Amino acid sequence: MDSTRWNQIQALFHEAADLPLLQQRAFLQSACRDDDDLMADVLALLEEDARGSSMLDSDVAHVAHELLDEACLPVMKSKEFGPYRIVRVLGEAGMGVVYLAERTDLGHHVAIKILRDAWLSPARRERFASEQRMLAQLNHPSIARLYDADTLQDGTPWFVMEYVEGVPLTEYCAANDCSIEERLKMFRSVCVAVQHAHAQAVIHRDLKPSNILVKSDGSIRLLDFGIAKQLESLDVSMDQTRTGLRLMTPAYAAPEQIRGGRIGIQTDVYSLGVILYELLADHLPFDLSNRTPGEAETILAEQEPEKPSARAKRTNGIPSPVTRSLSASKSSWADLDVMCLTAMHKDPQRRYASVEALIRDVDHYLKGEPLDARPDSLRYRVGKFVRRNRRAVGAAALVFLAIFGLVVFYTVRLTRARNAALAEAARTQRVQRFMQNLFQGGDEEAGPADDLRVVTLLDRGTQQAKILDADPAVQADLYEEIGDSYEQLGKYDQADSLLNLALEKRRAIYGPDSAESAESLVALGILRKDQGRLEDAERLVTEGLDIRKRHLPPVHPALAKASATLGRVMVARGEYVQAIPILEAALRQQSAQGQPPPTSWELWEIWQIASSIWATTPNRNS
Amino acid sequence: MASSVRRSDPRATLNPTALVNEAWLKLGNSPRIASTSPLHFKRIAARAMRQVLIEAARHRNANKRGAGAVFVTFDDRLDRRPSYAKELLDLDRALDELAQIHPRQAMMVESRFFGGLDTPEIAQLLEVSEATILRDWRAAKAWLAHKLRQAR
Numbered sequence: 001m002d003s004t005r006w007n008q009i010q011a012l013f014h015e016a017a018d019l020p021l022l023q024q025r026a027f028l029q030s031a032c033r034d035d036d037d038l039m040a041d042v043l044a045l046l047e048e049d050a051r052g053s054s055m056l057d058s059d060v061a062h063v064a065h066e067l068l069d070e071a072c073l074p075v076m077k078s079k080e081f082g083p084y085r086i087v088r089v090l091g092e093a094g095m096g097v098v099y100l101a102e103r104t105d106l107g108h109h110v111a112i113k114i115l116r117d118a119w120l121s122p123a124r125r126e127r128f129a130s131e132q133r134m135l136a137q138l139n140h141p142s143i144a145r146l147y148d149a150d151t152l153q154d155g156t157p158w159f160v161m162e163y164v165e166g167v168p169l170t171e172y173c174a175a176n177d178c179s180i181e182e183r184l185k186m187f188r189s190v191c192v193a194v195q196h197a198h199a200q201a202v203i204h205r206d207l208k209p210s211n212i213l214v215k216s217d218g219s220i221r222l223l224d225f226g227i228a229k230q231l232e233s234l235d236v237s238m239d240q241t242r243t244g245l246r247l248m249t250p251a252y253a254a255p256e257q258i259r260g261g262r263i264g265i266q267t268d269v270y271s272l273g274v275i276l277y278e279l280l281a282d283h284l285p286f287d288l289s290n291r292t293p294g295e296a297e298t299i300l301a302e303q304e305p306e307k308p309s310a311r312a313k314r315t316n317g318i319p320s321p322v323t324r325s326l327s328a329s330k331s332s333w334a335d336l337d338v339m340c341l342t343a344m345h346k347d348p349q350r351r352y353a354s355v356e357a358l359i360r361d362v363d364h365y366l367k368g369e370p371l372d373a374r375p376d377s378l379r380y381r382v383g384k385f386v387r388r389n390r391r392a393v394g395a396a397a398l399v400f401l402a403i404f405g406l407v408v409f410y411t412v413r414l415t416r417a418r419n420a421a422l423a424e425a426a427r428t429q430r431v432q433r434f435m436q437n438l439f440q441g442g443d444e445e446a447g448p449a450d451d452l453r454v455v456t457l458l459d460r461g462t463q464q465a466k467i468l469d470a471d472p473a474v475q476a477d478l479y480e481e482i483g484d485s486y487e488q489l490g491k492y493d494q495a496d497s498l499l500n501l502a503l504e505k506r507r508a509i510y511g512p513d514s515a516e517s518a519e520s521l522v523a524l525g526i527l528r529k530d531q532g533r534l535e536d537a538e539r540l541v542t543e544g545l546d547i548r549k550r551h552l553p554p555v556h557p558a559l560a561k562a563s564a565t566l567g568r569v570m571v572a573r574g575e576y577v578q579a580i581p582i583l584e585a586a587l588r589q590q591s592a593q594g595q596p597p598p599t600s601w602e603l604w605e606i607w608q609i610a611s612s613i614w615a616t617t618p619n620r621n622s
Numbered sequence: 623m624a625s626s627v628r629r630s631d632p633r634a635t636l637n638p639t640a641l642v643n644e645a646w647l648k649l650g651n652s653p654r655i656a657s658t659s660p661l662h663f664k665r666i667a668a669r670a671m672r673q674v675l676i677e678a679a680r681h682r683n684a685n686k687r688g689a690g691a692v693f694v695t696f697d698d699r700l701d702r703r704p705s706y707a708k709e710l711l712d713l714d715r716a717l718d719e720l721a722q723i724h725p726r727q728a729m730m731v732e733s734r735f736f737g738g739l740d741t742p743e744i745a746q747l748l749e750v751s752e753a754t755i756l757r758d759w760r761a762a763k764a765w766l767a768h769k770l771r772q773a774r
Contacts, residue, residue, distance in 0.1 A: 006723045010761045017760070045764040054767030055709050056735055060671065067679055067706045117678065 005038075012042045017049060081112055081158060082150060095124060096226070100163060109165075110147060114158035125157060132159045134202045134225050142193035143222045164221040166213035170278055180336070181366065183279045186220060188362045191272060193222040195355040198265050201231040205263065207271035208252040209278065229263060251284050255301045255346050266348035269355060273343025280336055281311035285344065301346070302388075308340045309333035335371050342373040427474055434478070437464050455489060458482050462498065476505035480520060487527050496531075499524045515558070518547035522562045525569065534573045541566045560589035564603055571606055576614035583607040661739075661747055668737020675736065676714045682707040709770060716769040720762060727762040730755060 012031055016024045024046060032039040048054065055063060084101040090111060091098055101112045115128040135146035149159035167175070169190070173183050190212055197204055204211075204225060211224045254270035256262060277285045285305035288296045306314075339361050345351045352358040352373065361371045386393045437460070465478040483498030503520035510516045521544030528537035545562040552559050563586035570579035587603055683705070721728035726748055733739040733747065741759075745752040 001723060003723045006765075009765075013761055013764065014757060044768045045761065048764040048767035048771070049760065051767070054763065054770055055706075055713060056731070056763050056766055060675075060736055060738065063706060063710065064675060067675065067682065067710060117681065 009038065009041050009045065012038070013045045013049075016042060016046060021050075081114075081152075081160075082148070084110060084112060084160060086112070095128065101160070109163040110160045111144075111163040112158055112160050114152075114156055118154075118156045125155075128157055130230065131225050131228065132157070134197075134200075134228050134230060135159070135161065137200050138197055138202065138225075140193055140196040142189055142220050143196065162221070164213045164215065164223065166215040166221065168209040169212040169214055169220065169275070170209040172214035173279060174282070180280070180332075184362055184366060186214065186218075187272075187276055187279055188359060188366075189220050190222065190275070191355050191359045191362065193220070194268055194272065195359065197222075197225075197228070198268070198355055203229045203231060203263060203265060204268050204271075205229055205257070206252075207268055207275065209275060212275070231264075250296045250300065251286070251288055253300065254348070256348060258297045258300050262348075264348065265354060266351050269343050269351045269358060270345075270348070272355065272358060273340055273345075273351070276343060277305070277308050277311075277340050280340060281308040283311055285311070304346075305341065305344060307337045309337050332365075335365055338371060338373050338375050339365065341375070427471060430471055430474060434461075434464050434474075454485070455491070458485055458489070458491075458494070462494070472505055473509055476502050476509065476516070476520075479505065480523060483527075484523060487523075487530065492527060492531050495527050499527055513547055513550070515548070515551055518544040518551075518562070519558065520544075521547070522565055526565055529565075529569050529572055534569060537569045538566070538573065541569055555589055555592045557593060560586055560593065563589060567603070567610075568606060571610050576610045579610045580607065580614065583610060661743060664737055664739055664743065665733055665747055668733045668739065672714070672732055672736040675710055679707040679710040679714075683711060712770050712773040713766065716766050716773075719769070720766065724762070726750070727758050730758055731762050731766065734759065 012028065015031075016027055019027055025043075028039050028042055032042070081101065083104050085104050087100045087102055087109075089097065090100050095117075096113045096115050099112045099114070101110050102108070103110060115125065118125055118128070132146065132149050135144075136149075139145070144164055145162040147160040147162065149157070151157045166172075169186065172178075173186070176182075178186070190207075194204060194207065202225070204222070206224060206227050207222075211222065213221050213223060215221065250258070252271045252274045254267045257267060274285060277283075285308075286296075286299050286303060288299065305311075339358075342350070342361075343352055343358055352361070357372065361373055364371050461478065461482045465475055465482065479498045479502035483495045483502055486492070486495035486498060499520065503517065503524055506514065506516040506520050521540050525537045525539075525541035525544060528534070528540060541562060545559075545566055548556070548559050548562050563582055567579050567583035567586050570576075570582060583603060583606060587607060590603065717728050717731060720731070730744055730748060733744050734741075739747070741752050741755050745755045748755070
């Protein structure tokens with residue numbers, strides 16, 4: 001079959017597959033015409049599609065399992081390996097099968113491990129050989145001993161080791177209801193065995209209770225160096241680490257094994273920590289049942305374990321025999337927590353530096369001495385929290401800063417507003433008191449007299465204003481107003497002194513170039529005009545107008561007032577030519593602001609007078 | 623419990639199989655693995671897994687025909703059921719044939735079946751739409767199933 005044909009078959013298959021079963025054949029008959037082969041091919045595909053039970057529909061893991069199971073557990077025809085006779089299968093471990101065998105001449109039992117499917121790859125045989133080498137290196141009463149090794153005719157390697165009749169550590173402790181001291185003593189001997197391996201530069205990498213058997217005499221044996229690793233070995237390529245990682249039992253695996261990080265003696269320290277946890281709390285630190293491998297990895301790498309003391313007390317509410325045997329004082333539990341969690345620290349650098357250090361602390365505990373290990377400081381934990389939640393902490397800090405900034409901003413603003421309001425209220429109060437004094441003449445009982453004259457009021461006001469030194473701004477305003485009033489009453493001398501005082505005060509308070517000073521200048525200018533001192537009047541009003549022009553927008557009532565005043569002064573001086581544009585400007589300003597007609601009419605009249613006088617002047621060019 | 627090694631640890635969720643082990647060992651021999659993208663790595667892993675499985679199947683098949691005289695089996699399990707080994711070898715041949723007429727589909731089947739890549743991953747790897755992958759899978763699977771049935 002070629003590609004074209006296959007594409008043709010596929011196209012028809014897809015088209016027909018979506019049709020109801022009964023229409024498929026009719027459709028194909030019309031589509032294939034006389035090509036019977038084509039039709040047969042498509043029909044075969046449709047049939048398989050409907051059946052959906054081929055090997056491809058199952059999981060490859062299932063297929064692999066079945067395949068490897070098919071010829072599982074091979075054995076010698078004679079069932080004899082040298083002087084050993086196979087009794088039965090003990091189990092499978094990784095790449096090997098372990099048999100119970102009997103030495104024919106001596107009669108004692110041994111365990112024989114053979115490499116299954118040795119033909120698969122040299123790497124496989126190398127790994128098996130390395131386990132054998134490491135076992136041969138380790139000579140310790142608590143480590144299952146290597147006795148013998150050989151290779152079968154077909155190249156399958158096998159070795160003989162001590163047969164350990166015992167039960168896993170945790171099962172033993174539970175069955176015998178061991179006390180904390182007994183558990184720690186057994187744990188200690190496990191540590192001693194692991195420490196021996198470390199001294200030979202061998203890292204076990206798969207420490208777990210099922211690899212630690214307790215014999216009937218209470219002695220322990222460390223087993224299964226199947227994925228152990230020789231430190232500084234020539235073969236430090238990545239696959240070794242990864243293989244170890246993948247074959248590791250996750251419940252006891254250190255975070256760096258999960259992540260594929262650097263493996264060292266601290267890796268075994270971590271696993272020992274988990275074993276200690278299980279011995280103390282009767283539970284694993286993390287519940288990994290019903291978890292996918294990915295979830296388990298995340299939990300192990302990130303989640304902090306509950307303290308073993310807390311976990312031990314929380315045994316589903318039912319006090320088990322284990323918790324009864326696991327009684328210890330509060331301070332002892334605190335030490336046990338620290339010991340366990342130090343060994344199990346996520347950061348290898350913060351674990352016990354060696355198994356020896358762990359053993360020392362176990363001894364400290366058993367002798368009732370203080371531990372070398374210290375719990376994580378608050379500073380370390382906070383730092384770690386921040387590192388772990390960098391983004392969240394950053395965001396929280398930002399939000400906090402924003403809120404803090406806003407609070408400060410509004411507090412300052414509110415304080416300012418409040419101060420201004422307070423000052424304003426105080427000023428109002430002072431003016432109120434001033435007005436009261438003005439009308440009552442200092443005699444509160446008598447009240448205002450019936451024949452009160454304006455001039456009397458103004459005189460009193462002047463006196464009152466002079467004692468208002470506390471608030472010079474208010475004082476200046478009063479001088480200005482009273483001065484205006486005297487001026488309108490024709491009392492120019494009093495007006496003169498008050499308006500001058502107002503100008504002085506305002507210049508002192510607001511500066512010479514201020515709106516307030518300009519107002520005083522204009523007011524004084526009007527007085528000078530009325531006094532007939534026209535040159536002074538022009539100078540003062542011009543000065544006031546200039547200040548106004550610098551600070552105010554082109555259209556403004558104060559500007560209009562100043563312009564109108566200057567216009568009148570100019571008219572009074574007979575300077576009609578100059579007066580006319582000034583008056584026109586004043587009129588424009590007033591009309592632009594919609595000022596009340598009387599003011600405008602008055603100006604209008606003045607302007608008309610100025611214009612007519614100018615028009616009739618014979619010497620208009622002068 | 624009186625064995626030095628237990629058959630399986632009930633608490634283990636990553637159940638180690640000799641197969642995965644083998645695939646990893648094989649991958650370790652490829653020097654450029656470290657520099658590949660995760661997706662490409664999965665693709666290579668699928669290829670490795672196929673090789674290991676086919677190799678194992680070939681060996682099993684040879685044993686069954688009596689070539690490996692050294693081994694006999696404890697029980698008669700081998701003869702009780704249709705052989706996965708033979709079916710896998712047939713699948714291998716059929717996949718090779720498919721690669722001749724439609725290389726993309728063969729690669730897809732290999733990635734999906736042997737490597738466990740999901741549809742979006744394969745679509746990204748082969749640079750086609752997910753709908754195309756699903757169509758291809760349906761047709762290719764039916765064709766391969768037909769081939770396997772014929773070879774029985």
